[in-house]
């Protein structure tokens with residue numbers, strides 16, 4: 346099972362690479378890895394598992410975070426409208442996005458970043474993402490607000506981007522004109 350020891354931390358080169366597409370249909374090895382990533386995210390939301398294995402709670406994980414240079418990401422969370430998102434995705438791609446932005450008023454964190462980085466992280470408020478699921482299905486996901494933030498945070502990891510790259514260096518709490526908080 347994946348634990349925090351498997352997660353590389355900022356400064357590790359894996360976090361700054363553009364990950365490679367996964368050949369589909371996925372190999373048994375790639376499927377197993379993505380299943381383990383999804384299981385990690387679920388485990389990280391279970392108090393007993395967190396206590397037993399020292400996990401940090403998370404809502405997503407991207408393969409580069411476990412030093413695997415492949416375009417695979419896992420998310421597991423329920424949004425503010427109680428809609429559940431639980432996916433292991435291969436080769437996710439944003440195919441359209443809003444002009445409008447959103448952000449978390451608390452800022453963002455990252456399982457690969459062992460420090461607080463203050464500031465707002467502006468992200469597209471709505472995105473349409475296509476990907477292939479663990480079951481080999483092509484899906485088109487229309488995501489908004491918190492869900493859009495989570496999926497963009499994970500997709501960034503596949504492109505070597507960290508959340509704090511989006512924070513305005515001079516004014517960390519500056520926002521674009523059309524930004525609405527997701528929380």
Ligand SMILES: O=C(O)C[C@@H](Cc1ccccc1)[C@H](O)SCc1ccccc1
Nearest residue numbers: 402403404405453454455456457495498
């Ligand atoms: O490091 C990761 O990719 C997992 C992050 C993803 C994330 C961070 C900020 C905003 C959205 C997604 C972890 O989930 S950070 C911990 C966390 C837990 C619950 C809600 C938001 C962030």
Ligand code: NI
Nearest residue numbers: 454455456457
């Ligand atoms: Ni992260």
